[in-house]
Amino acid sequence: xxxxLQACKMSISDRILSQRRExxxxxxxxxxxPFANRFQPSHSIARIREQYDSLSGPELEGLQKTFQxxxxxxxxxxxxxxxxxxxxxxxxxxxxxxxxxQVVGEEAFALFKKVDLGDIVGFEGTLFRTRTQELTLxxxxxxxxxxxxxxxxxxxxxxxxxxxxYRQRYLDLMVNPQVREVFEKRSAVIxxxxxxxxxxxxxxxxxxMMQPIPGGATARPFITHHQALDMTLYLRIAPELxxxxxxxxxxxxxxxxxxxxxxxGLSIQHNPEFTxxxxxxxxxxxxxxxxxxxxxxxxxxxxxxxxxxLQYQGQEIDLTPPWRRLDLxxxxxxxxxxxxxxxxxxxxxxxLAREEGxxxxxxxxxxxxxxxLFDLLVEGELQQPTFxxxxxxxxxxxxxxxxxxxxxxxxxxxxxxxxEMANAFSELNDPDDQRQRFEQQLAxxxxxxxxxxxxxxxxxxxxxxxxxxxxxxxxxxxxxxxxLLTDSPSIRDVILFPQLRPER
RNA sequence: GGGCCGUUAACUCAGUCGGUAGAGUAUCUGCCUUUUAAGCAGAGAGUCGUUGGUUCGAAUCCAACACGGCCCA
Numbered sequence: 230x231x232x233x234l235q236a237c238k239m240s241i242s243d244r245i246l247s248q249r250r251e252x253x254x255x256x257x258x259x260x261x262x263p264f265a266n267r268f269q270p271s272h273s274i275a276r277i278r279e280q281y282d283s284l285s286g287p288e289l290e291g292l293q294k295t296f297q298x299x300x301x302x303x304x305x306x307x308x309x310x311x312x313x314x315x316x317x318x319x320x321x322x323x324x325x326x327x328x329x330x331q332v333v334g335e336e337a338f339a340l341f342k343k344v345d346l347g348d349i350v351g352f353e354g355t356l357f358r359t360r361t362q363e364l365t366l367x368x369x370x371x372x373x374x375x376x377x378x379x380x381x382x383x384x385x386x387x388x389x390x391x392x393x394x395y396r397q398r399y400l401d402l403m404v405n406p407q408v409r410e411v412f413e414k415r416s417a418v419i420x421x422x423x424x425x426x427x428x429x430x431x432x433x434x435x436x437x438m439m440q441p442i443p444g445g446a447t448a449r450p451f452i453t454h455h456q457a458l459d460m461t462l463y464l465r466i467a468p469e470l471x472x473x474x475x476x477x478x479x480x481x482x483x484x485x486x487x488x489x490x491x492x493x494g495l496s497i498q499h500n501p502e503f504t505x506x507x508x509x510x511x512x513x514x515x516x517x518x519x520x521x522x523x524x525x526x527x528x529x530x531x532x533x534x535x536x537x538x539l540q541y542q543g544q545e546i547d548l549t550p551p552w553r554r555l556d557l558x559x560x561x562x563x564x565x566x567x568x569x570x571x572x573x574x575x576x577x578x579x580x581l582a583r584e585e586g587x588x589x590x591x592x593x594x595x596x597x598x599x600x601x602l603f604d605l606l607v608e609g610e611l612q613q614p615t616f617x618x619x620x621x622x623x624x625x626x627x628x629x630x631x632x633x634x635x636x637x638x639x640x641x642x643x644x645x646x647x648x649e650m651a652n653a654f655s656e657l658n659d660p661d662d663q664r665q666r667f668e669q670q671l672a673x674x675x676x677x678x679x680x681x682x683x684x685x686x687x688x689x690x691x692x693x694x695x696x697x698x699x700x701x702x703x704x705x706x707x708x709x710x711x712x713l714l715t716d717s718p719s720i721r722d723v724i725l726f727p728q729l730r731p732e733r
Numbered sequence: 734g735g736g737c738c739g740u741u742a743a744c745u746c747a748g749u750c751g752g753u754a755g756a757g758u759a760u761c762u763g764c765c766u767u768u769u770a771a772g773c774a775g776a777g778a779g780u781c782g783u784u785g786g787u788u789c790g791a792a793u794c795c796a797a798c799a800c801g802g803c804c805c806a
Contacts, residue, residue: 241778242743245760304770311766329766346759359767383744383758385770390744392801404744494734497803586806719802733783733799 242380249378252343256373261340263376268351271297275320277356278364286358298324298366299351299374301403302344304384312341313365316350321409326352327359328368337371346384347377395727408722414533415711415723419486421529422506422707431482431508436471438464438488442686445469445627448491449679451501464490464502469627469702472509473656474692476700484508486707497719498648498709501728509656509702515639518653518701519616522643523550526614526650526710533714541646541716544612552614552643557603560617565606578602590678596623611644620654626666628654643705646713653703660693 256263272280277296281289300316303323307313310330317323330338344350353370382388387404394401394408401408423433441460443450445467453462468485475483490502510517527537527548537548561567571577575595582589582598585605589597599621611617620640622630628638640654657663667685674681711723721727 240742241760244778245743248760306768306771307765308768308771309765311768313768313771315769325769327767331766359769361767361769363767363769365767380743380759385758386745388744390740390801392740393744395801494806588806730800 245380246378249345249376252345253376253378256340256343256376259340261373263373265351265372265374268299268372268374269297270299270318270351271295273320274298274300274316274318274322274324277324278322281356282364284356286362289356289358289364292356295353295355295369296366297351297353298326299349300324301377302346302348302350303381303403305344305346307342310338316352317403321406321413324366325359325363326354326366326368327357328352328371333368333371340373341371344373345377345380347379347381348373349375349377391721392729395721395729396732398725411711411715411717411723412725414715415707417533418529418711418714419707421532422525422705423486425525425528426482426484426508429482431484431510432480434472434475434480434483434485435487436465436468436475436485440465440471442682442684444682444686444689446489446491447624447680449493451490451492466491467505467704468507469704470686470689472507472702473697473700474689476509476511476656477692477695477697481511481698481700482509495728497721498712500708500720500724503720503724504707506705506707507702509700511698511700513701514699515641515653515655515701518703519552519554519641520550522616522651522653522703522705523552523614526705529710530714539714539716541713542718544646546613546646546713548614548645552616554616554618554641555611556619557599557617557621558619560607561599561602564610565602567602567606572599590673590676594623596621600624608644608649609647612646614643614645616641616643625654626670627657627663629657630662648709649706650709650713651703651705653701656697656700656702658693658697658699660690663693664690 253263277298284292298316298318300318300323302314303317304315305312312328314326314328315323316326328338328341333341351372351374352366352368354366354368357365357367359365382400382404384404388394388400394405402412427433439453439455439462441462443463443466445465446469448466450463450466453464454460455462467489468487472483472485484506485508486504486506488502489505492501493499495501510521513521527550530537530539530548539546539548555563558572561572562569567578567581571581579589579594579598582602585602587598587601587605603617618641619634619637620628620642622628622636622638625638625640628640631637631639638654640652642649643651643653657666664685667682667690670681671685674683708720708723711717712720715723717723
């Protein structure tokens with residue numbers, strides 16, 4: 230069968246692949262390595278733009294300077310004896326290049342005619358401006374660096390199919406510049422947070438990702454198994470109990486920025502693994518941490534965006550301190566519309582929670598009803614930054630009891646744009662009280678609550694028995710902070726490889 | 734787990750009342766030495782997510798399933 234007829238029967242992707250493989254073979258026949266070993270760019274494209282975008286055509290031509298640039302071919306406009314193309318490099322910037330047969334020579338030009346969109350190429354040349362004043366590299370020498378065997382997504386609309394964007398994030402990054410920007414900002418947020426904490430004398434540490442008893446939060450863990458030790462391990466749901474051991478040991482200001490994993494549902498703001506900053510400061514209280522939180526978040530926003538007033542999903546959010554402080558029970562009345570007498574009446578509130586569809590597990594009562602009703606009625610309304618105070622003891626097993634109200638703990642949660650962004654408290658450092666609260670959690674686990682730890686962390690209690698100074702600690706959700714600062718509606722927009730079901 | 738929406742060429746999307754599949758980009762061929770989503774002429778390219786069902790006939794109607802999105806739990 231003639232080759233052309235065979236081609237007719239091929240699907241489009243097969244045909245493009247086979248055409249490109251043919252070119253690959255032909256290049257090899259011509260003695261050209263389609264996966265060249267080494268090319269040293271003299272400049273990134275972003276740097277070229279930074280340095281030379283302001284120069285006029287005559288000024289550029291007066292430079293007498295040769296540049297080596299490398300990048301992926303994103304656009305080709307071919308004429309008979311000349312070609313314009315755009316290349317994009319790791320700096321995210323693009324530049325136009327112009328190759329003329331007359332300049333590069335017949336052989337090199339013939340070779341250049343074989344390149345495809347998506348190939349990675351190296352150019353050597355000088356800078357000039359075209360008639361329309363576009364900064365352009367006049368190519369003297371051309372090197373094919375990497376042959377691409379697959380077509381690029383559409384040049385104008387880019388790639389919009391979210392499933393493909395997540396599954397093949399590299400394509401998303403190639404063609405959607407705003408995606409690269411989000412992840413550059415994510416990196417900057419983490420860098421700024423780290424610098425801020427180091428500036429305040431905090432020590433960065435790493436604690437176990439695999440824990441024999443998953444503690445520090447209420448969540449169902451992922452379970453794994455260590456063969457040599459023949460033991461069950463749990464991917465951590467929080468690093469809290471380890472960081473506090475370090476405070477006992479005298480590391481009085483510690484922080485960790487790392488992944489937590491929780492074996493729960495996925496949503497627009499939940500991924501099974503996500504990134505948190507947790508930090509602990511001895512001789513501080515949760516009140517100190519409120520102003521600390523205002524400072525660090527406002528600092529990151531101002532440095533990153535140049536302002537503390539930002540737009541999130543069409544709404545202005547003002548991060549200028551000080552932020553609103555709101556009592557949990559008060560909020561249920563003021564925002565949730567529940568009469569004060571009902572909020573204060575334990576039985577009436579539990580009954581109301583049930584009416585609202587809240588399921589209370591064994592051992593859960595008034596405290597849980599309060600926080601669940603808050604989640605339902607108040608959380609989404611807290612658009613401007615708000616510290617919520619007065620959390621019930623029942624739902625705060627690691628927090629210090631209030632000195633003035635035994636039913637609540639010294640704790641706050643921070644809400645911005647209707648989402649929990651941070652959770653902080655003065656730490657419980659009474660080992661006997663901690664043991665009792667662990668025992669209650671254990672009882673809840675034994676009653677079937679899989680979000681409670683399966684064993685009592687004796688080792689942590691032992692650490693507390695050695696004495697932990699008065700300490701306050703906090704967790705800040707990095708993904709959610711990045712969502713806020715990049716105006717991203719979904720957590721999947723700020724995680725490079727969000728969890729998806731395998732493709733079939 | 735439940736509800737709603739989506740899935741058509743490599744990509745971005747049309748596809749009317751059920752009548753046998755369309756455009757742009759990309760690809761291939763030809764022309765073209767300053768283009769700007771370059772242009773002109775031509776060509777090829779489809780398991781309409783999958784599996785069933787209804788029908789003379791299904792991308793289109795129905796059901797189940799898969800994957801994705803949003804909302805709820």
